[in-house]
Amino acid sequence: MSIFKKGRIAIGVVAVGAVVALAGCASGDPTAPETASGGDSGDAIVVGSFAFPESEILGEIYAQALEAQGFDVSTKFNIGPRQQTIPALQDGSINLIPEYNGNLLAYYDTEYTERTTEDVDGALGDAVAKDDLVVYKSAEAEDKDAYVVTKEFADANGLKAIGDLTKVEPFSLGANPQFGELGYGIPGLKSVYKVNDVTFVPIEDFGGPDTVKALTDDTVQVADIYTTSPDIKSKDLVVLDDPENLISAQNVIPLLSSKIASDELEKALDAVSAKLTTDDLIDLRERVEGEEKASANTAAKDWLEKAGLL
Incomplete structure (x- = not known):
């Protein structure tokens, strides 16, 4: 695979x-055949x-x-x-x-x-x-997965792209449990961007509040958060560029x-x-x-x- x-x-x-x-839909079955005019x-x-x-x-x-x-x-x-x-x-x-x-x-x-x-x-x-x-x-x-850091962490370490994470090894990364095995997750981070010294922290909410909190309180330094999350703006987070199209x-x-x-x-x-x-x-x-x-x-x-x- x-x-x-x-x-x-x-x-x-x-x-x-x-x-x-x-x-909700008016019908009890949201996929019931359409009966509107012209159906x-x-x-x-x-x-x-x-x-x-x-x-x-x-x-x-x-x-x-x-x-x-x-x-x-x-x-x-x-x-x-x-x-x-x-x-x-x-x-x-x-x-x-x-x-x-x-x-x-x-x-x-x-x-x-x-x-x-x-x-x-x-x-x-x-x-x-x-x-x-x-x-x-x-x-x-x-709306896709993204490697995200706080602005403070990005500015302090000159982080703009995923490959720049080699500058901050070792670090912790928070994401859903499957991320540890997915091609665009930890394995791809290592094979595509040569980022090897990563402690993976599984978090169950798929980029939700628990993941964001772990990132902003520095429990993890990098997190997988979806690109349309309102927290990207409200928490002043930075989405790292992905020039190799890992994701x-x-x-x-x-x-x-x-x-x-x-x-x-x-x-x-x-x-x-x-x-x-x-x-x-x-x-x-x-x-x-x-x-x-x-x-x-x-x-x-x-x-x-x-x-x-x-």
Whole structure:
């Protein structure tokens, strides 16, 4: 098995600390066939989402952007992992969902070796076509694992990239227990960046509050924290650059049924992808998951207005 096997194949893992759904569906079964007007015409867009807040925010962005362009849109959010969303796309329960290109490729090929956005996107089109699905352009926005340090530690030791960690060996690194064996974790840190003297500290919350606390109180000096975590900004943390692409691309990308694919739909979704950044996702998550507790609907609407898409 390649050391680069992506560990976050089950999308629910992306935000284990925040999988509580923000809004339920009217139907008891979130994947029940759509009955809204136009449901049998092939023209209605049914936007789904995974069962965590960021995905619902992205689903709202897609839905509202398409409504603004005159599409007939409804939503079925908080469905579950890919083992549920891919069949839902195939049976027409939904026909569009915001995805992550690397994790999606890993669903189809657990041994994939593509690392960059361009390469992952290039392989993804053929992979999803097997299920009669289509992807359009991916966004700059990424939600992926990252090697993170405090700004104080980075400034004191001249740390900008993962390879710079050789300057501070030995050090402790906090991450989910699987990180000790994953290709982009401890084994990759050693083989790709030649960082060898690392004490691994397993922390169960996948980059959540316990991991952040361990980093900020210096229990660990480096941590695996996802790039859209609001703590990146609120705790003034530094994401180390990854010039060797140890961690594969995880760009936001629209996945849809080929039955609804059209030039007009592609243009509308490409316009969203062209504007959406990782910083935007951090800010959106902070609004929804932080003290404000804004609804995904409101946060999405405000972002679309600011981006000139409403």
